[in-house]
Amino acid sequence: MHPAPSVIVFTTLSGLGFGLLFWLGLGIPSVTGWSAFAFFTIAYVLAVGGLISSTFHLGHPERAMKAFTQWRTSWLSREGVAAVAALLIMAGFGAGLVFMAANWAVLGWLGALLSLLTVYCTAMIYGQLKTVPRWKQPLTPVLMLTISLAGGALLAGQVSYALILLPLAGVVQVAWWVMGDRALVESGSNLSTATGLGQPGQVRAFEPPHTGTNYLLREFVHVVGRKHAVKLRAIALILGFALPVVLLLLPFNHIFALFAIVSHLAGIAASRWLFFAEAEHVVGLYYGKR
């Protein structure tokens, strides 16, 4: 799959932003006044910034409002509805904390739940696609949720939670890669089933339908990004999970905490690049590629 920068930025930042909103909604840390204002601003910049960047890859962003209508069937629509609901509820909860020092806990819990639901919907946009076997696995939402919770804990300054969730997310990430690497073969789709021509013999793509490239090849058969997959996986694991844990274990220091957050973000961005670049769409089979 084509790793579109707008979608990588969106899933990375929004995941982190909604992760932070989850912790804020639970009242962890319990903040009011200016410090609450600072926490909520960071969460909203990340969550809303990510959502806005996701509209950059649309052919007609001006019609984006229509995407709220099909929540009964479409995970993309559900994500939009959940995101807006989470942001509105958390805005009410945040306003109470910032301006009135009032902790409307029930509103916060609801906002936290909706924040997690948003991340789950985002994950299911990918996790529902049978055409991309690497994504169509139960671990896809688990991966995105644990990363979001771990990043949120890190941003919320919850060292003890982050020290549990970061290694957990790292383990899920590795498991997701291991399962993903065999997913295409296990899906049973191959050139033989794609063409139905496997009966008489061995099928080989002889001649493509066009001399140049096309939308399908650009969007679904992105091979260049996989070249450094092993190195990028190592970078994602070290920067995303290992280094932040080491930094958190050191005696507490705001500089270390900042480094941990930056390192985590860079690692997750690498992981998201691979999420797209390594994903094989079955349409590639028709071109004899994967």
Added chain:
Amino acid sequence: MTALPEHTQKKLGLVIDLDTCVGCHACVISCKGWNTENYGAPLSDQDPYGTPSGTFLNRVHSYEVQPEEGAAQLIHFPKSCLHCEDAPCVTVCPTGASYKRVEDGIVLVNESDCIGCGLCAWACPYGARELDQAEGVMKKCTLCVDRIYNENLPEEDREPACVRTCPAGARHFGDLGDPDSNVSQLVAERGGMDLMPEQGTKPVNKYLPPRPKDQMDQIDILAPFLEPVAEETKGFLGWLDKTLEKL
């Protein structure tokens, strides 16, 4: 609403004969010709005289099939939207732009509702949907919905452009929901097949597999008694062969 209909009154679709297709790409051209100037946004091309890339609703692949024994076979393979019964492209649409018609089962895109997110193309295993780079909306085969019911056209033209133009008669159009229709009978006779059945899309379009090649074990009953062709070379070639052999 992007929920799929429980049941469609008809299942209009194509039956493509892989035995007959000669790979001339006439269906590709006629499809582009008709659909670029009729239903919806035109099918744009980018840099047509440089490194070309463009939107097509129908494309012809060619595959080589190598049997265990004997010569390889070349099979031309036209591919367009299969108008699936369980069309995954329809349910993922966030705006309701994609839909499957109850009356005939055709899968269409309402272009004025399409935000060009591309998720439907991601959901399609067959590569049947392409996002037009000029218009920013999703394009797909309409089964020439603006021809098949068009009373301004002569009756023989009321079928999809690809079917109408195919010089080999490799494309057939009809109601696959009616077991007595010509296309359904063709599918039953020739063992029509689904593409990627494991994807669970239940395609309406069917493909007729290539017929087995004729076997000619013996050309003539007298053949075994014929003199074998001389294997030893004589004359100038014989001399040349021996001389080169000695070198």
